[in-house]
Amino acid sequence: MGTELTSALELRLVVAGHTNVGKTTLLRTLGRSAEFGEVSASPSTTRQIHPLTLVSTPELRVTAFDTPGLESSGRLRELLEQETHGRHDRPAVIRQVLDSAEAREHFEQELRVLRQVMDSDVCLYVVDAREPVLEKYLDEIFVLALCGRPVLPLLNFTATPSSREQQWRDALAKLGQHTVVSFDAVVYSWEAERRLYRNLCTVHPRAEAALEGLIRVRGEESDWRLRGAARALADALIDLAACEDTAPMADAQAIDAAVSRIKQYAREREERLVQDILRAFNYAPEVMGQRLHSDYADGGWRHDPFSEDTLKYYGIRSLGPIAAGAATGGTVDVLAGGTTLGTGVALGAMAGLAVGARSAMRRAHRKLVSKRETLCVDDAVIRLVATRNLQLIASLQSRGHGSQQRLEPMAPGDMTAFRRATPRPLLQARDHHGWSDYPSAPAGSSAGREQTVERLQQQLLEQLRRSQG
Amino acid sequence: MRTDVNGRNALLLAWAVRSHADGRTLLLEDTAARDSARQYPGTDEARLLHWLVQSDAARRLQPSLDLARGTGRALAFVLLLFGALGGVVAGASALQTGAAGVVDIPLAALGLVGVQLLFLLLWLLVLTVAFGGGGAGPDMGRGWPGRVLLFLLERVARVLPGSDEARKDRAASSAAVVGLLGQGRYGQWLLGGLTHSVWLAFSLGALASTWLLLVTVQYDFAWGTTLLAEDTAAGVLAAVAWLPGLLGLPVPDADMVAASRLGAAGPEAHRQVWAQFLLWVLIVYGVFPRAVLALACGLAARRSGNRLRLDQGHPLFQEALIHLRREQAAQAPLGERPADVLSRPRTAPQHRRFGAGDYFAMVGMELDRDDAWPPQGSGWQVIPMLHVRTRADIRTLLSDLQALASPPRFVLVVASLVRSPDRGATDLLTDIAGAADAPVLLVLAEAALAEERGVDVAQREADWRERAAPAGVEAVMTADWDALQAMPQNRLEQCLLQAGVA
Numbered sequence: 001m002g003t004e005l006t007s008a009l010e011l012r013l014v015v016a017g018h019t020n021v022g023k024t025t026l027l028r029t030l031g032r033s034a035e036f037g038e039v040s041a042s043p044s045t046t047r048q049i050h051p052l053t054l055v056s057t058p059e060l061r062v063t064a065f066d067t068p069g070l071e072s073s074g075r076l077r078e079l080l081e082q083e084t085h086g087r088h089d090r091p092a093v094i095r096q097v098l099d100s101a102e103a104r105e106h107f108e109q110e111l112r113v114l115r116q117v118m119d120s121d122v123c124l125y126v127v128d129a130r131e132p133v134l135e136k137y138l139d140e141i142f143v144l145a146l147c148g149r150p151v152l153p154l155l156n157f158t159a160t161p162s163s164r165e166q167q168w169r170d171a172l173a174k175l176g177q178h179t180v181v182s183f184d185a186v187v188y189s190w191e192a193e194r195r196l197y198r199n200l201c202t203v204h205p206r207a208e209a210a211l212e213g214l215i216r217v218r219g220e221e222s223d224w225r226l227r228g229a230a231r232a233l234a235d236a237l238i239d240l241a242a243c244e245d246t247a248p249m250a251d252a253q254a255i256d257a258a259v260s261r262i263k264q265y266a267r268e269r270e271e272r273l274v275q276d277i278l279r280a281f282n283y284a285p286e287v288m289g290q291r292l293h294s295d296y297a298d299g300g301w302r303h304d305p306f307s308e309d310t311l312k313y314y315g316i317r318s319l320g321p322i323a324a325g326a327a328t329g330g331t332v333d334v335l336a337g338g339t340t341l342g343t344g345v346a347l348g349a350m351a352g353l354a355v356g357a358r359s360a361m362r363r364a365h366r367k368l369v370s371k372r373e374t375l376c377v378d379d380a381v382i383r384l385v386a387t388r389n390l391q392l393i394a395s396l397q398s399r400g401h402g403s404q405q406r407l408e409p410m411a412p413g414d415m416t417a418f419r420r421a422t423p424r425p426l427l428q429a430r431d432h433h434g435w436s437d438y439p440s441a442p443a444g445s446s447a448g449r450e451q452t453v454e455r456l457q458q459q460l461l462e463q464l465r466r467s468q469g
Numbered sequence: 470m471r472t473d474v475n476g477r478n479a480l481l482l483a484w485a486v487r488s489h490a491d492g493r494t495l496l497l498e499d500t501a502a503r504d505s506a507r508q509y510p511g512t513d514e515a516r517l518l519h520w521l522v523q524s525d526a527a528r529r530l531q532p533s534l535d536l537a538r539g540t541g542r543a544l545a546f547v548l549l550l551f552g553a554l555g556g557v558v559a560g561a562s563a564l565q566t567g568a569a570g571v572v573d574i575p576l577a578a579l580g581l582v583g584v585q586l587l588f589l590l591l592w593l594l595v596l597t598v599a600f601g602g603g604g605a606g607p608d609m610g611r612g613w614p615g616r617v618l619l620f621l622l623e624r625v626a627r628v629l630p631g632s633d634e635a636r637k638d639r640a641a642s643s644a645a646v647v648g649l650l651g652q653g654r655y656g657q658w659l660l661g662g663l664t665h666s667v668w669l670a671f672s673l674g675a676l677a678s679t680w681l682l683l684v685t686v687q688y689d690f691a692w693g694t695t696l697l698a699e700d701t702a703a704g705v706l707a708a709v710a711w712l713p714g715l716l717g718l719p720v721p722d723a724d725m726v727a728a729s730r731l732g733a734a735g736p737e738a739h740r741q742v743w744a745q746f747l748l749w750v751l752i753v754y755g756v757f758p759r760a761v762l763a764l765a766c767g768l769a770a771r772r773s774g775n776r777l778r779l780d781q782g783h784p785l786f787q788e789a790l791i792h793l794r795r796e797q798a799a800q801a802p803l804g805e806r807p808a809d810v811l812s813r814p815r816t817a818p819q820h821r822r823f824g825a826g827d828y829f830a831m832v833g834m835e836l837d838r839d840d841a842w843p844p845q846g847s848g849w850q851v852i853p854m855l856h857v858r859t860r861a862d863i864r865t866l867l868s869d870l871q872a873l874a875s876p877p878r879f880v881l882v883v884a885s886l887v888r889s890p891d892r893g894a895t896d897l898l899t900d901i902a903g904a905a906d907a908p909v910l911l912v913l914a915e916a917a918l919a920e921e922r923g924v925d926v927a928q929r930e931a932d933w934r935e936r937a938a939p940a941g942v943e944a945v946m947t948a949d950w951d952a953l954q955a956m957p958q959n960r961l962e963q964c965l966l967q968a969g970v971a
Binding site: 018019020032033048049050051055056057058065069071072073074075078109116130131132134135136139160162217221224226227228229230231232235276279280282404405450451457 | 488510511512513515644648651780781782783784786787788790791794802803835837839858859860863887889891892893896921922923
């Protein structure tokens with residue numbers, strides 16, 4: 001490795017900086033891996049050079065290297081200044097210093113970093129923008145620049161109110177570092193990531209093709225993540241809308257048992273949904289699930305979806321005991337712990353009446369001929385599941401993989417799903433009991449379900465994209 | 470293995486696996502194929518497809534996929550055959566439109582090209598709406614053609630003998646064919662290509678039967694009208710003849726048209742020109758546009774087919790990607806693990822006795838608030854020294870400490886919990902202890918600010934304590950700015966006394 005790239009589309013990117021400025025956090029976010037490296041408040045958590053492949057294809061390979069934190073740059077600068085004084089070929093001098101026993105004894109950690117910088121194409125120098133501009137940080141940039149590789153300062157944690165971004169930009173400009181990029185590894189945005197790669201092109205134009213390739217791959221992945229999460233949500237909502245159970249009208253115990261079954265199913269289905277959403281964002285559910293959200297614990301949402309309080313909390317108006325088929329007065333909805341049992345009411349102007357006609361007739365037949373009640377999940381509960389998981393997807397979209405913070409719920413009323421009307425795909429699902437994976441559901445047409453899921457997925461994606469402006 | 474990673478067959482296989490009742494098990498539990506995919510160089514999509522084509526699922530589903538595709542092709546062939554037969558019948562019927570042995574020219578032309586031109590117009594209209602208005606035209610995957618195709622494929626899958634597993638495979642393969650056709654505009658172009666091909670077959674069938682009859686049977690040609698004026702009816706014939714005439718083909722002139730009027734000189738006049746005219750009308754308005762459109766749709770379908778991508782957003786493939794990416798995050802670090810930095814501290818002086826001076830020295834170390842330095846303690850006998858932030862500050866500080874007439878009773882160093890105890894900081898503590906020749910009391914301040922930044926303050930304090938001891942610090946305490954200023958000197962000394970300083 002020298003100043004030449006090993007091939008036109010190979011790039012080695014080293015991430016350096018003071019200890020505890022968020023280098024590993026940054027790489028977790030850029031690498032979409034919450035498990036990469038080790039992050040802690042203690043210094044020297046990263047002790048070795050850790051490679052992370054950002055993209056690897058036959059045409060393009062971009063590898064980032066996480067490095068130990070720089071801790072004693074002031075003394076190292078004095079040593080290197082002394083050695084390089086009056087010399088033009090500074091990288092050659094640095095190589096000599098790297099080999100000296102004295103330097104290895106005092107600056108082992110720093111020398112590892114410098115060696116990796118010299119073996120790489122470009123260096124990303126990470127700054128905690130909340131920090132005051134201390135001389136030791138500026139010394140670090142000076143030392144890194146002696147290696148003869150382009151250095152791009154990256155201001156991390158710029159989304160916080162205590163950020164000193166402008167002070168840093170001014171200080172770096174005085175050092176001749178006019179290209180500086182802001183990228184908050186915790187509060188993620190794809191736009192900011194793209195800007196980071198474009199700035200890397202500016203400081204290292206020969207890597208432009210590789211970085212453009214990386215932008216393309218990452219852009220596609222970003223799109224797939226969102227689509228995957230929306231797909232998981234659509235899948236679960238169709239399952240919930242289609243599921244139904246029956247029990248003899250005269251047997252209160254059997255009705256209670258059916259209510260319990262269907263509620264249990266809905267809770268478990270939502271748990272699976274969250275796992276699918278986490279997978280879509282490349283989080284291992286078993287790891288991330290424990291520190292996901294302030295309203296999430298032990299693999300499930302704390303607020304029960306069948307509680308009126310939860311509906312109020314998420315700003316969803318309870319629709320009362322209605323669901324497809326209520327026009328016949330024969331449907332019992334599973335809501336609020338079964339308090340609506342036996343209160344089937346006329347549906348009136350419910351939008352799905354025509355679509356749900358077949359289902360309503362089936363239920364009426366059950367009631368009149370078989371003397372059985374039909375139970376299904378209420379629209380309000382489905383809206384709740386849709387709303388809070390849409391909020392989760394939107395939050396994960398702007399969460400860096402390096403973030404250690406739990407997500408907080410949005411304000412009630414934010415991103416409420418299906419504000420105007422129940423979407424047609426859900427109304428169709430009401431007619432197709434076989435589309436649900438509810439245990440007693442009959443086999444249904446997978447292709448018909450697939451098409452309905454896709455339509456609902458598109459609607460959810462539109463809402464997510466609208467919310468992101 | 471017949472499938473290749475980038476081919477349409479691999480995408481079809483992906484659809485079949487995701488549609489299969491046991492798809493998750495078939496794919497995710499095939500660890501050999503997964504391990505092979507982990508080693509495969511390429512994008513996520515390429516690695517997923519590699520996993521699919523290498524899996525047992527591919528071997529299991531390939532026969533049913535071939536069957537589903539074969540059924541689809543057979544259906545297309547039957548449609549083409551019906552089209553051609555329809556054309557033959559239409560051609561023969563077109564020549565029976567007048568009295569015995571007399572062909573009614575307008576009716577024959579209408580029978581041969583009129584209906585298909587109407588359908589062509591409809592197709593263009595739908596295409597304009599689909600592309601211009603952003604709506605969806607007839608869709609082989611999601612629309613009624615898809616449903617019809619799926620219905621037929623499912624019926625074929627069901628009536629064929631086999632085990633439950635074979636039925637599941639056939640159902641998944643049928644869904645895969647329809648699902649793949651529903652991707653992008655691939656199915657629409659394919660449907661377009663098929664309909665134009667059927668009409669092309671119709672036109673060719675009609676051309677063949679018409680030509681054969683015109684060669685072997687003698688017909689007279691005539692035209693007539695009851696409702697229209699003669700000029701108008703003649704104008705319609707002239708309009709039909711306009712395009713063939715433009716192309717330099719033999720068309721009847723105005724005299725011939727007039728001569729062929731029923732009741733005129735005789736329908737037998739110019740029969741050869743009229744026969745050629747009918748054949749050319751069929752070629753120009755039937756065969757040629759359909760051939761061009763069938764070819765164009767075929768090319769567009771091929772282009773759309775080449776652009777088809779694996780739907781990585783599907784939960785099954787998202788889960789598969791998690792398995793693939795775990796390997797990526799688990800790369801081994803480079804180089805040997807270094808010795809613990811704490812195991813090789815610089816030789817730090819130990820000061821177990823208070824200094825001879827009756828004052829203490831106070832040093833600030835990289836504090837966030839530099840405007841408030843030094844803290845104003847009441848009743849303190851103190852020499853406030855620098856708030857150190859640069860190497861020049863350090864040199865001045867050490868020089869000032871060494872220049873003191875007698876060593877201070879102790880040195881109070883105020884550091885920030887916002888900063889972690891890096892080696893530069895611990896080296897400085899060691900240097901201060903050496904230069905002052907007195908015990909060092911380290912006060913950790915700015916805990917609230919550290920908390921505000923999300924620092925684990927307890928861990929940070931533990932880190933400072935752990936690193937301060939080998940650096941020559943005798944005692945460590947935490948205090949915010951106000952608490953420190955309110956603290957009497959003897960309380961500070963008490964800390965050192967408790968640490969064993971005498």
